[in-house]
Amino acid sequence: MSMENRGSARRQHGARPKVRAAIAAATTVAAVTALSFVALSASPPASGLTGPPMRAVATSCTTVTQPLGAATGWTEFVEGSGHRGSESEGSIAWGGNLDASGMTVGTRLTSAAGTATLVVAGTHGQYFNLQKGSAYVSPKSGVNFNGGGTYLASNPVDFAAAFTDLRSRSTAWGSAAATGTAAPGTAGGNTVLVLTGTDPTLNVFSLTPAQLTSANGIGYDVPAGSGVLVNVSGSAVTLQGQVWIKQGGTYYQANDSVMESWPGILWNFPTATTVTMSVGSAWGGTILAPNAALTIASVGHTIGQMVAKTFSSNYETHQRLYPSSACLPPTTTTPPPSANRSDVRVVKTASSPAVHGGDTVTYTLEAKNVGLDDATGVVVRDALPTGVTFDSASSPCTQSSGVVSCSIGTLTPGQAKVLTVRVVADPIAGAGPAAHPMAFHELTPYKSEVQVDLDPGQTRTVTVACGAGDILGDGSLRVDHVDQGTGAPTDVRVLSSESTAVGTWKAVVRNDATGRAQAKGFVVCLPGLTEYADRQDGGASRHRHALSADAAVVATTQAWPAGRRTASVACPTGTAPVAPGFSLSGGAATLAGSEPAAGNGWAFTMDVAAPTTATLSVRCLRTTTSAVLGHTHDLVLAHVVRTVSVPAGATVEEQVTCADQAKGVVGTWSLPAGVQSLGNDPRLKARAFRLLNTTAAAQTATVDLECLGDRTTVETRGTVDPLVVVNTATVTSTSVDADPGNNSSTASVTVQPGSTTASVAPLVVARPSRLGVRIVSSMPGSGFVVVRSAGRDGRVLARGRVDLLAGTAQRVHLRLTAAGRRVEDGARAWLRIDPTRGPGVRRPVVVTRPG
Structure with a gap:
């Protein structure tokens, strides 16, 4: 490498x-x-x-840019025709006819709206769900553009x-x-x-x-x-x-x-x-x-690019692109002009992985053209996330409303441009005032659903997403009907049901019946924010707290022979498992148990009919909200269990209900051999489970429900939890980009709680008699603020007393002195905050006069 x-x-x-x-x-x-x-x-x-014994042999290789030529960046690149019966997480290009119906394309792409991500030169199926980018198809019909794209006027690929x-x-x-x-x-x-x-x-x-x-x-x-x-x-x-x-x-x-x-x-x-x-x-x-x-006769899914003359698969192709620059045996191959494309990439790093509030962090962004042609109209964008405040950026970058844009222009092959963006890490709220005994926040979980129709033999991918910023509680696919005389509900097989992002659930389902099947996909979503504070004494302040879950799931992969098999995973302290999921690679198995385990664990039971590999996962929900105004709240979770009897050969619907002032957010169950789950319907207050007993005797099953209280606990002062600030930069160009997969890069910084009192945005905006300044404090209380010139005389330019709100950004105004009214635009100064709690802070600032 x-x-x-x-x-x-x-x-x-x-x-x-x-x-x-x-x-x-x-x-x-x-x-x-x-x-x-x-x-x-x-x-x-x-x-x-x-x-036999291994013999080390030296490898002769040379670094090849775009080793797959025009196939670079395409998850599926097919010269001719074929059939597809499931989604592709990346972009696809077909030179012939593509037989597909309801195919989802580009779930893992970050491509710009105008980028070609779906190309079918021949005839195409009924419709596509294109998540990112634009499409060339003929005729221009049958594409649902979910990422803002459109139909392209011409075919961008010379197959x-x-x-x-x-x-x-x-x-x-x-x-x-x-x-x-x-x-x-x-x-x-x-x-x-x-x-x-x-x-x-x-x-x-x-x-x-x-x-x-x-x-x-x-x-x-x-x-x-x-x-x-x-x-x-x-x-x-x-x-x-x-x-x-x-x-x-x-x-x-x-x-x-x-x-x-x-x-x-x-x-x-x-x-x-x-x-x-x-x-x-x-x-x-x-x-x-x-x-x-x-x-592809059988596979869990493919991970890598599929480049072939023709292609046929009913399974997912996952986006794992071959490197756009790789060391391979030397060849004398000269790529045709159609393969000589630009390829801009961005790589982002942070000067420190862990800081305290008030510290300065420098992000370094390298934009490079690793392609074979000039990249034109190159622009790097960095949307700064909550938790950091813009300080400065290198030329030619500018900042507006928290978004840094750097117009680079043209990068020749191999040329790179290094940019820097300086930010200040906002302090995390420390200990606040005494908790009010009646201070809490309401929570509003909700559900979403989608209808699923399956033709005989069809495999479909079903994706349901929560609202922006919200958190998936769980997801379920409920089988409602199989055409009479053509099969049973058990012929509809769920191959995977899992959380693919904090707020997204995906299932892969196959209809093995000879007739059409109908089903529904359900998700339960937790709000990303609490409602506003509810103080029954009427003294509520207008603030909300964030709920959060770990970005990565906790998972285990098991290779199981036939029989009843069990495995478990566990979340860390301070979290609770939600969104339990599974994914099968080959074989045949059904989920017979999905239950909370000791501590923060979760236990899975599967009935394996044919040897399979199962990946089992949960996402970990943090049970404490974010800190606001110097305090946090805890979530209230409870587990409700019900034992039911399922008659021989019967399909029943059994319901589990949460206590008053609680909603069901995760459905769980434990079923004996011969009893199968046909899915469950979240009704928030209750959960309805459909169970099928395939045996000749009545069976006892357990259905239960994880319930979330409608209200948080009252306030807990301060916080010990660090905050992970995730910052992603992107690069775009007006030229054809060979590999959209390297157009974004992420750097994360962990901000630790500490005694830092305040951080200040570097820009002080002059007004006729006042200076406006943005302050974020880790401690509540008050403080005295003074601005002095950077010269030897250190003249006072502005001063004032401010109220500090812990962990909350404020815009405050200071009164200008006579010297401050005469200060020139762009003058450098020092700003000092002396709070009543915590140490003082002194920071350089620049005085700017409006227009």
């Missing part, structure tokens, strides 16, 4: 200091393990491998030239000498074909179709973060079994979180005319099969 790509991998995992430290430690361990393995290359392979180029690249890479070995081994209790390499940059493997069908899957055993090129010979190839990756000495089944660290895996089929994937897990790796009909 190039230094550039290694930096990118580190940045992907730099969201939080603790996570960054853990990953750094894990990377160090992996690196030591790899080095030790090379030193012992004459010894037998690691435990579980049965192949003939693109695939001529891709075939040339595929052939050249296919002749590269193998540097790693392939031998039978063990991963996850299965006999798999283990690909073993030692090169930290690139490992090349050469496989035959017979080798791929001789074992039950693939295991990658290469140094952490290294590139992998797998060349497969033959005309007819089958990929089968499960996919495993070894990290830190342990094999993990391929899933989205694991594959984040391994984008540089490329499977190359230069001579194949058919490639069939029958995989019982998620597939990890980009597929380049420019001459082949690629058919």
Whole structure:
């Protein structure tokens, strides 16, 4: 891996200091393990491998920009025609006809509205839900633009030239000498074909179709973060079994979180005319099969780009793009003009991962053109989040209403522009006044639903989102009807039901009946903000508190044989599990139990009919609100349990009801063997469960409900919780961008509570007799503010006494002195705050006179 790509991998995992430290430690361990393995290359392979001793071979590679040519940036890139029966998280381009109905495209994209993200040169299906970007289809119909895009006037892709180029690249890479070995081994209790390499940059493997069908899957055993090129010979190839990756000495089944660290895996089929994937897990790796009909017979989902002559799949393609710059065996391939595109990327870092309120943080933003053509009209934007206040920015950046915009213009290939944005971290509210015994806030959970119609054999992805800033409590798919005589409700199989973002639920459902099925998807949402304060003595102040949940889910992945299986996960102290979810990779299983466990845990029970890999997850809701005016509130949670009897062969609806002044936010259950859940309907105060008893005897089941109080507790003074401020920058250009996936970058800073009294925005706006200044204090009370000139005389320009509100930004006005009325625009000064509580603060400011 190039230094550039290694930096990118580190940045992907730099969201939080603790996570960054853990990953750094894990990377160090992996690196030591790899080095030790090379030193012992004459010894037998690691435990579980049965192949011959490994032989280290040097890899010859060269850094290639846009290694997939015109396919760069496309999750699906298909020369001809095919069929799709599920969503694609990224962008798709088809040169022929695409048979698809109700297909969702671009759920993981951050593309601008005008970017081409859906291209179908031939005929297209009934309709598409395009989440980001614009579309070229003919005729211009059948696309729901959910991200502000529109229909494009012309096809932006020359498929003939693109695939001529891709075939040339595929052939050249296919002749590269193998540097790693392939031998039978063990991963996850299965006999798999283990690909073993030692090169930290690139490992090349050469496989035959017979080798791929001789074992039950693939295991990658290469140094952490290294590139992998797998060349497969033959005309007819089958990929089968499960996919495993070894990290830190342990094999993990391929899933989205694991594959984040391994984008540089490329499977190359230069001579194949058919490639069939029958995989019982998620597939990890980009597929380049420019001459082949690629058919996905079974898979959890694919993680990587799918590049093929034709393509057929009823499964999701997840967005994990092959790097736009990668080290690969050298070729003499010259890309055609249609493949020479610009590719702007932005990388953002913070000067410190953890600060205290009042400290200055510098964000560094590097915009670079890693493409082959000039990038024109390049603009970097940084929308500053709540929790920081703008201080200054380097040229040519300007700031307006908290959004920093930097118009760079043209970047030639390889050219970079480094920008800086300075901000002040706002203090977190400290201890406030004594709690009022009648001070609390109301909470208003709500539900949302969507109708789901399924044709025979159809697989659909269902997505339901809460309102902006709100939090998913849980989601459920309820099966209502299967056409008479064509099947049973149990023929509608939920393959996944999980939270994909703090406020979003997604399910994948397949109709195995011979007739049409109807279902509904439901979600329960918690408000992102409380209602305004409710003090029954009439003294309420107009403020609200934020509810929050961890951005990442807590998850476990289990490879299960047939039978009843259990697993559990746990949230950290100070949080409660919500949005329990599961996702199956192959096999067949049903969720029989989803229940709170000891402490902050959650227990799952699954009835596994055919061996499967299940990823089980919960999101962790913080049980304390944000601090406002120096205080917080706690949420009130309770668990209601009901035991019910389900008659033999019957379908029943049973209801669980929360106590007064509470709403149901998470439905839970525990079912005996033979009883299946057909979903549940949230009615907020109550939850209605549909249960089917498939046995010949009455069965006892448990249905229960996690209830959230309609009101918070009364005030708790102060807070010990840090605040994670997440700041994302984006880059756009007016030229065609090859890889929209690298157009945004995020840096996170953790602001710690402390004794800092106040921070001040650097801009002081002069008015006829007063100066306006923005102040954020960590402590309530009052303070004296004085502004002095920066010169030797230190003349007083303005002064005043202010009331300080803990953790709340205020605009206050100071009275100008005679000297202050004469001060020039742009004059530098010092502002000092001396509060009644906490230490004083002295900051440089610039005096600005209006217009």
